[in-house]
Amino acid sequence: KQEVTQIPAALSVPEGENLVLNCSFTDSAIYNLQWFRQDPGKGLTSLLLIQSSQREQTSGRLNASLDKSSGRSTLYIAASQPGDSATYLCAVRLGATNKLIFGTGTLLAVQP
């Protein structure tokens, strides 16, 4: 059974810092991995999607890496801003069903 874990559960940093969020999964047989952002009272917004054959994806200040063999992914946020404050979720997609298995999330607070 696939399990997805995120560390840390919560993180508070001062504005301008670079930070790394971690995601681990138990079964390496994934189709792809996706990072989402969730703001209070809102749905999930997709940030980055990494196919199982890829090592990393970048979008602006965000960089996500994937090491499928070790069951790990990281989300790197450069020069953090207060507007980055949200919960960040990673999810692995299992094969053809498009089923997403989510991690528990990391609650990020960026202090001005």
Next chain:
Amino acid sequence: EAGVAQSPRYKIIEKRQSVAFWCNPISGHATLYWYQQILGQGPKLLIQFQNNGVVDDSQLPKDRFSAERLKGVDSTLKIQPAKLEDSAVYLCASSLAGGKDTQYFGPGTRLTVL
């Protein structure tokens, strides 16, 4: 393009009452998903529809939860009777088809069971 719509946004009920949630997916999206997100946890898939057929309902507590997607567009999720542990945010998502298509999420319905 309009996103995934859900209503109501908030609902408070007492245990043993029944409740229903509504979802309208993005126009043209064949696949619809209902997720349950308990506070402090990631979303968990309850049921997945492809058009009006069920693809996966393995984690749906069928003794109290039911869902339908008549005509392959809108969907409703019902809980009857509700328990305290059903307090959660219920998220609806849709995708163009199945497979590797991106899922787009609605704002969710926050349910509180007293």
